[in-house]
Structures are given as structure tokens and as C-alpha cells.
Amino acid sequence: MTIYLRPTSLAEAIKMRADHPDATIFAGGTDVMNRVGQETSLAGMLDLFALDSFVGVSRHEHGIQIGAATTFYQIVRDPLVNTHLPILRDAASQIGALQIQNRGTIGGNIGNASPLGDLLPVLLALDAQVSLASTRGERQVPYCEFCTGYRRTVMEPDELIVSVSIPILSDRTFQYWRKVGTRKAQATSKVMLAGVGETTCNRVTLVRLGIGAVADRPIQLTDVEQLLLSKELDHSQVEQARTLTLRSLNPIDDLRSTADYRRWVAANLVAAFVQQLYDFSR
Amino acid sequence: MKIELTVNNQVHTVEANPVSRLLDVLRVELGLTGTKEGCGEGECGSCTVLMDGQPVNSCLLPVAQAMNRDVRTIESLKDNHRLHPVQDALLQFGGGQCGICTPGISLIAASLMESEPDASRERIRTLLAGNLCRCTGYQSIVDAIESALQHGESAS
Numbered sequence A: 001m002t003i004y005l006r007p008t009s010l011a012e013a014i015k016m017r018a019d020h021p022d023a024t025i026f027a028g029g030t031d032v033m034n035r036v037g038q039e040t041s042l043a044g045m046l047d048l049f050a051l052d053s054f055v056g057v058s059r060h061e062h063g064i065q066i067g068a069a070t071t072f073y074q075i076v077r078d079p080l081v082n083t084h085l086p087i088l089r090d091a092a093s094q095i096g097a098l099q100i101q102n103r104g105t106i107g108g109n110i111g112n113a114s115p116l117g118d119l120l121p122v123l124l125a126l127d128a129q130v131s132l133a134s135t136r137g138e139r140q141v142p143y144c145e146f147c148t149g150y151r152r153t154v155m156e157p158d159e160l161i162v163s164v165s166i167p168i169l170s171d172r173t174f175q176y177w178r179k180v181g182t183r184k185a186q187a188t189s190k191v192m193l194a195g196v197g198e199t200t201c202n203r204v205t206l207v208r209l210g211i212g213a214v215a216d217r218p219i220q221l222t223d224v225e226q227l228l229l230s231k232e233l234d235h236s237q238v239e240q241a242r243t244l245t246l247r248s249l250n251p252i253d254d255l256r257s258t259a260d261y262r263r264w265v266a267a268n269l270v271a272a273f274v275q276q277l278y279d280f281s282r
Numbered sequence B: 001m002k003i004e005l006t007v008n009n010q011v012h013t014v015e016a017n018p019v020s021r022l023l024d025v026l027r028v029e030l031g032l033t034g035t036k037e038g039c040g041e042g043e044c045g046s047c048t049v050l051m052d053g054q055p056v057n058s059c060l061l062p063v064a065q066a067m068n069r070d071v072r073t074i075e076s077l078k079d080n081h082r083l084h085p086v087q088d089a090l091l092q093f094g095g096g097q098c099g100i101c102t103p104g105i106s107l108i109a110a111s112l113m114e115s116e117p118d119a120s121r122e123r124i125r126t127l128l129a130g131n132l133c134r135c136t137g138y139q140s141i142v143d144a145i146e147s148a149l150q151h152g153e154s155a156s
Helices: A010-019 A030-036 A072-077 A079-084 A086-093 A106-112 A120-125 A222-228 A236-248 A259-281 B022-029 B085-092 B102-115 B121-127 B139-151
Strands: A003-005 A024-026 A044-047 A057-060 A063-067 A129-134 A137-142 A147-149 A160-167 A174-180 A191-200 A203-212 B002-007 B010-015 B048-051 B054-057 B070-072
Touching: A010 A044, A010 A129, A010 A160, A024 A030, A030 A106, A057 A079, A063 A079, A072 A079, A072 A086, A079 A086, A086 A120, A086 A174, A086 A191, A106 A120, A106 A160, A120 A191, A120 A203, A174 A259, A191 A259, A203 A222, A203 A259, A222 A236, A222 A259, A236 A259, B002 B022, B010 B022, B048 B102, B054 B102, B085 B102, B085 B139, B102 B121, B102 B139, B121 B139
Parallel strands: A003 A044, A024 A044, B002 B070
Antiparallel strands: A057 A063, A063 A160, A129 A137, A129 A160, A174 A191, A191 A203, B002 B010, B048 B054, B048 B070
16 A cells, blocks of 8 residues: 655655655656556655645745646746746646646756656746755756656756746847647647747847757757857848757657757757847847 | 545545555445546556545545545536536537546546636646546547536536
């Protein structure tokens, strides 16, 4: 029989994690339940869903903080997210459908660390920080350093994801999100691209691109960022960015798509981002 | 472990593993077989139930997480053997055939009547995007729900 652990506070959650390192962490369970199926041999279930200290969106000095157990649907409807983080809202609104959005959480997406996690490229583009806690204390990890391989992260076995912090971008920042899948809803992504960009006097002062489903983890397109950063934005960069992406990515063939298709779609999305940033800056 | 569940306003105590699927507890332990299993992996929406008014897939819901929540299944729409306006409309418009997707769709539509009675056709389609039907196509289902929202009063 699986031990059921239901903390009532952050401190208790951390303590339970330390005492039961072999327990499986549950937020909404949408990924875990698919993985364990009807297997009843889980040692423990640490249930963080809807726990106050892990839920909600708030504004603080440095940006917007989102509790790890905040659901996709709560993110979609949140006024702060709608005002400042439209690409996070769009990405969350395209995950599964209503039933999944009512259960799946941002912390679950991060902890599950699937290369197909839809919010993850957005967290790269938005330069998010993940807050981890254990009985040893709290630490902040930039999301770009969080994933270390296929479903591997920097998390220690006694740590929990508490929240995500995202800096607020200026109104002059262009934000881009596009998910390509087989259908509009209930689609596992073939490629998804998140990007932000800012220009001053036509010079690119900020650009961050996160891409998913083309590698063992969500990755930042630093080559393309370097191509654009600090330079005068020029229309020829649309094609240069496309070529560079084609050259730099090495996705895989699987049942959902082919490597070639993924590479070309990724390159075309990057080109679309540059084109739209160019249009936005005029 | 002992788990107390409130299903359709009735309190039940069941003995279950905390990670057992709510779907199985409903069907096997409580005999509420109106909730159907389609894919069993959160894709098709056949097993949809309402938890605190929100549609969720009961195939992905560990039963422990249904404790202290208000769970409603398709059986909750039964009112002295009268059909709920949504069920009436689904019949009238031919919005059901084999019946596997019907309970989930009916529950979402019934909750819409309470929470968003002005929902547009587009909104109805978005909210039903997680409920697959392999018989009728979706036209008649969306027609039925649109009509229920326009004419019906909720009986639940």
C-alpha cells in the first residue's frame, strides 16, 4: 500500500520530502498517473495539489511569482499573466484541453522535465528562475540551467519546486509563441518556439529564444540570439536565422514526426520570429 | 487506506490505494458505471467528472486527491427520471450515438449552463476540445449544447 502524505504547509512539505525521499511527488498527477498506470507499488504519494503555499500568481519587486502547483487553467485566467506574460498564457491554453488544464501545473511541467513540456521553452525565453526548497534551505536556479539531460534536472532528491519567478518585460518587448502539433487541442508538440525581443533605434537590445521537442531537453537558441543581438535589425537576418537553425539543430525521428520535418519547422518558426520582430520594430 | 468521498452529494467511505484511479473507485466500488473509460490516458474525455465544479479526467485522478472535494458524475443529472435539459437537447439534435462520450460531454454542458450560460459557439467548442466523439461528428453535439444554453433552465 502506498503511503499518502498530505502536508498543510511549506515547512511540513519540505520535512515530508526529507523523511520520504522515495515518495513520488504529485501535483495534478497528469503525467505521473500516465506513467505509473494502475501500478499500486509506489512507495509514497506526496500530494502538493492545491496546497496554499504552492498556488497562486503574485507580483513582487523583481517580477511575477507563480506557485509551483498553480494549474494551467489558473495561469490562463490570471490577470497578471494576461497583462505581462501573454506567451505563457498562450502556451498554457494549448496544453491538452480543459480537463488537463484543470489538473496540470507549472511545477509539474518543470519537474517532469519532458523535452515536450509546453511551458518550458517559454520559461527559457522569459528568463525564469526556479525556486527550490529543502530542509537545507532555499535556492534559486535560472531555468536555463535547470535541465541537464533527458528528464534530468539539477534537483536533489530532497528538494521540492516551490515557485517560478519571471522578470516583467517592458511594454516594448515583442513576445512570440507558436506550438506545432497534429491538432489544435490534445496534441503532443512536434516543435514549439517561444521568443522575446526588444529593439532600440532598430538595434536589437534583447533577444531570447527557447525551443522544445527538438533535443533531449528544451534548449535556448544561443546561435540565433548571437546573430541578432546588438546589431541593426536587417531583413536579411530572416534567412540567416533560418539557415543557422537548420544547421544547428539535430532532432530525432519518432512516431510523432521525422527529424527533417522538425528541423524545417523549427527553422521556419525562427524565421517567422525574426520577421515579426522586424515588423514590430518599425 | 480509508478514503471518504462525497459523490453526488452522498458521502461514501471506501478502502483504496491512494493512487487508485477515481474512475475505478466510482465504477467498481460505488457502482456508478455511468462514467466511461475510453483511452485511459487523459486524451478522450469519456471519463470526465466534475470536481468542485471543474471538469477533470477521472482516469488520471488518484482517488486520494478527491477527498474533501465535491465530485459529480453523470448520475447527478438524474432528477426523478426526468432528463436534464442538456440530455434532452442531445437526444433532439442526434448528439449521441454509441454513448461512450455522452456522459462527459453532458456534464461539461450542464456545468456550462450554470457557470457560462452566455457561452458562444466558439467557446463551447473550446471547452469540449478534450471530449472526443467517434460517431456523430461534433456539429450535432455543439448544436444541442447551444440550444440547451439558449432555451433550457438547469435542473441540477
